[in-house]
Amino acid sequence: MALPTESLITESLRPTLVCDDSVPLSSLAPGSRATIVNVDASTPEGHRLLDLGFLPETEIRVVRRAPLRDPIAFYLRGGQICLRRSEAARIRVLAADAEHAA
Amino acid sequence: MTTAAATAPLRLGLVGSPNSGKTTLFNALTGLRAKVGNYPGVTVERREGSAIFEGRRSVVIDLPGSYSLSPVSPDEEVVMRVLDGELNGVPQALAVVADANTLERSLLMLAQILHREIPTCLVLTMTDEFQARGGRLDIPRLERALGIPVLGVVGHRGIGIAKLRRLLAKPEDWSRPHLMPPEEIHARAGWVDSILDHVLTRRPGRSRKSDAVDRIVLHPVIGPLLFAAVMVVFFQLIFAWAQPAMDFIDAGVVSLGNTVHAQLPAGLFADFLADGLIAGVGAVIIFVPQIVLLFTLLYLLQDVGYMARAAFVIDRVMAGVGLEGRAFVSLLSSYACAVPGIMATRTIPSPRHRLVTILVAPLMTCSARLPVYALLIGAFVPAVQVAGPLGLQGLVLLALYLAGSLTALLVASVLTRTLLREDAMPFYMELPPYRLPTAKLLATQVWRSTWAFLRRAGTIILAVSIVLWCLITFPRESAPVGASPTEASRYALEHSLAGRAGHAIEPLIEPLGFDWKIGIGLIASLAAREVIVSTLAQIYASSDQDTSLRAAVQNDIDPRTGEKVFDAATVASLLVFFVFALQCMSTLAIMRRETNSWRWPAFAFSYLLALAYGASFATHRIVESLFG
Numbered sequence: 001m002a003l004p005t006e007s008l009i010t011e012s013l014r015p016t017l018v019c020d021d022s023v024p025l026s027s028l029a030p031g032s033r034a035t036i037v038n039v040d041a042s043t044p045e046g047h048r049l050l051d052l053g054f055l056p057e058t059e060i061r062v063v064r065r066a067p068l069r070d071p072i073a074f075y076l077r078g079g080q081i082c083l084r085r086s087e088a089a090r091i092r093v094l095a096a097d098a099e100h101a102a
Numbered sequence: 103m104t105t106a107a108a109t110a111p112l113r114l115g116l117v118g119s120p121n122s123g124k125t126t127l128f129n130a131l132t133g134l135r136a137k138v139g140n141y142p143g144v145t146v147e148r149r150e151g152s153a154i155f156e157g158r159r160s161v162v163i164d165l166p167g168s169y170s171l172s173p174v175s176p177d178e179e180v181v182m183r184v185l186d187g188e189l190n191g192v193p194q195a196l197a198v199v200a201d202a203n204t205l206e207r208s209l210l211m212l213a214q215i216l217h218r219e220i221p222t223c224l225v226l227t228m229t230d231e232f233q234a235r236g237g238r239l240d241i242p243r244l245e246r247a248l249g250i251p252v253l254g255v256v257g258h259r260g261i262g263i264a265k266l267r268r269l270l271a272k273p274e275d276w277s278r279p280h281l282m283p284p285e286e287i288h289a290r291a292g293w294v295d296s297i298l299d300h301v302l303t304r305r306p307g308r309s310r311k312s313d314a315v316d317r318i319v320l321h322p323v324i325g326p327l328l329f330a331a332v333m334v335v336f337f338q339l340i341f342a343w344a345q346p347a348m349d350f351i352d353a354g355v356v357s358l359g360n361t362v363h364a365q366l367p368a369g370l371f372a373d374f375l376a377d378g379l380i381a382g383v384g385a386v387i388i389f390v391p392q393i394v395l396l397f398t399l400l401y402l403l404q405d406v407g408y409m410a411r412a413a414f415v416i417d418r419v420m421a422g423v424g425l426e427g428r429a430f431v432s433l434l435s436s437y438a439c440a441v442p443g444i445m446a447t448r449t450i451p452s453p454r455h456r457l458v459t460i461l462v463a464p465l466m467t468c469s470a471r472l473p474v475y476a477l478l479i480g481a482f483v484p485a486v487q488v489a490g491p492l493g494l495q496g497l498v499l500l501a502l503y504l505a506g507s508l509t510a511l512l513v514a515s516v517l518t519r520t521l522l523r524e525d526a527m528p529f530y531m532e533l534p535p536y537r538l539p540t541a542k543l544l545a546t547q548v549w550r551s552t553w554a555f556l557r558r559a560g561t562i563i564l565a566v567s568i569v570l571w572c573l574i575t576f577p578r579e580s581a582p583v584g585a586s587p588t589e590a591s592r593y594a595l596e597h598s599l600a601g602r603a604g605h606a607i608e609p610l611i612e613p614l615g616f617d618w619k620i621g622i623g624l625i626a627s628l629a630a631r632e633v634i635v636s637t638l639a640q641i642y643a644s645s646d647q648d649t650s651l652r653a654a655v656q657n658d659i660d661p662r663t664g665e666k667v668f669d670a671a672t673v674a675s676l677l678v679f680f681v682f683a684l685q686c687m688s689t690l691a692i693m694r695r696e697t698n699s700w701r702w703p704a705f706a707f708s709y710l711l712a713l714a715y716g717a718s719f720a721t722h723r724i725v726e727s728l729f730g
Contacts, residue, residue, distance in 0.1 A: 045528040051170035053207040055291040067322045068418035077206040080533040087528050
């Protein structure tokens with residue numbers, strides 16, 4: 001926690017995908033499509049997101065939120081996985097259609 | 103069983119993610135010949151089954167579901183340890199099981215596994231669903247790209263299984279990859295994408311049927327209502343449907359005991375056989391109907407895919423006390439009985455969430471408390487109407503249920519914030535497409551769980567039952583001449599080790615308002631809560647447990663004070679004691695089995711005893727000052 005987060009983020013960013021339009025996956029409305037830009041994998045838990053297929057350049061769709069708004073279900077790489085909002089916030093995406101970004 | 107090393111069986115490991123169809127495949131390869139146990143030192147279930155492939159004897163190891171070889175859970179650590187050869191040596195061959203629909207994710211792990219340089223093949227499951235969703239895959243091309251054998255199967259229909267058996271018979275002949283895939287995760291992802299671009303001629307679309315069902319099941323309004331309905335039915339089925347079978351078993355055990363008494367000459371042996379052994383075994387098998395029903399429903403909901411949806415709907419609520427959606431199901435089952443409830447925690451991947459759920463499950467008001475509540479409420483709470491159809495007796499019962507449930511959530515919240523704080527496992531859960539399980543798969547799973555309960559919990563419960571019988575029976579003091587049989591049995595009980603213990607603990611339980619007779623009841627109820635009713639019946643030399651016991655406890659006078667033993671304060675205190683205390687050796691035995699150590703059952707027993715004592719003491723004081 002004491003580490004400067006900024007350097008961690010820059011480190012894990014892939015050079016070809018550095019862009020400023022990226023938003024946290026948790027901010028997208030259901031129905032929106034996006035492409036993953038970067039995943040904060042600085043912790044083992046974050047690394048697990050990569051193992052699950054939340055990888056840069058992956059196309060992802062927000063399927064729906066649970067009735068109490070958390071967790072959120074996503075469709076990616078042929079399957080549906082849900083994450084809590086706090087987990088989804090570790091993933092930065094580039095929304096395919098900017099209108100959907102809440 | 104053991105044979106010469108010359109014909110040592112081939113050891114074959116099945117590796118794959120949860121929901122990959124690995125269990126179905128394992129069942130198809132091994133049938134019912136599976137050995138279920140635990141891996142040393144961890145709570146992970148170990149499953150091995152023997153099989154014969156083309157005449158070659160093999161042992162198939164069903165490795166726990168895993169998403170990666172960078173472990174974050176005990177399940178995944180076991181996979182690592184098996185592949186490292188720390189548990190019984192490195193498997194001679196591996197079959198990586200992958201759902202054809204989510205092949206992209208599975209190949210990420212396959213790349214890691216190939217680095218182990220163990221002969222490996224890839225088995226694609228659910229190829230029928232893959233095709234139905236419009237997916238097309240060039241398997242020979244995939245074989246060439248990976249350099250290993252690839253085979254498509256439909257596990258539950260047995261399609262491709264014969265071919266798979268032929269393949270598994272000769273891992274020595276399997277091709278090996280010419281080039282190792284990259285290790286770093288992003289490079290690995292690139293490797294996976296390049297292969298898939300090459301072999302996936304058409305990607306499967308989303309499952310339309312599942313999407314349609316989800317629109318209803320996860321609807322913001324209908325979803326929670328459906329969830330509530332499923333839970334009510336679930337609870338009701340376990341509670342009500344199991345009852346006739348349980349009564350039947352109970353009657354059978356009682357009549358068997360009576361037969362033993364009638365046929366054998368009266369004496370210690372007949373007593374031991376009827377009251378110790380048969381009653382002890384009866385205490386175990388009485389749970390079987392509930393366990394069979396619970397697991398049938400549990401596996402059905404899970405295999406169909408609803409359980410993940412239910413957890414998705416309720417997760418936000420459970421997160422409030424530091425748990426997750428999947429914990430809800432097992433807490434709900436614990437209203438029927440904590441034993442199946444604790445067994446149901448196996449669906450929770452995070453070891454911390456699982457442990458906390460196990461520790462608070464005994465606080466849910468189980469069916470064994472009902473006879474105790476019924477006796478005390480029936481005898482001491484006036485049957486008056488409070489508001490409309492609501493009676494005071496019913497309200498007291500409801501209050502007891504609420505007290506237990508709210509305390510369970512409170513304790514979970516405290517435990518997840520203090521003692522069991524570290525290990526912040528992320529919450530992630532697959533929402534697999536809805537699938538119809540086959541009756542065979544369902545029956546196999548239910549049978550395995552029931553058998554595991556009977557074998558593991560059964561032995562411990564039997565041993566403790568016998569010890570308790572000895573405590574209530576020895577030493578055998580003969581009653582004064584001329585005593586009636588009921589007086590004689592009361593005399594024997596009072597002078598038994600348990601009776602003496604009741605007297606011995608009297609100073610300890612006096613602050614709660616309990617005398618030595620309740621003390622014996624409490625000691626005996628360590629076996630199972632409802633035992634206090636039959637023990638009190640014995641103490642009050644009452645043959646009829648319903649009305650005359652009720653009258654006896656109502657009118658019991660303390661010889662020292664001349665006042666009634668069961669005054670309002672004592673009754674309230676005893677009820678509160680039963681809300682919290684973990685008097686159930688079946689629960690302790692199953693906790694021992696599921697956590698693989700005596701540490702956690704000991705912890706649960708102690709904290710619940712402290713809670714029970716404190717709450718009873720406070721209740722006694724408060725009620726006494728109000729009514730005394």
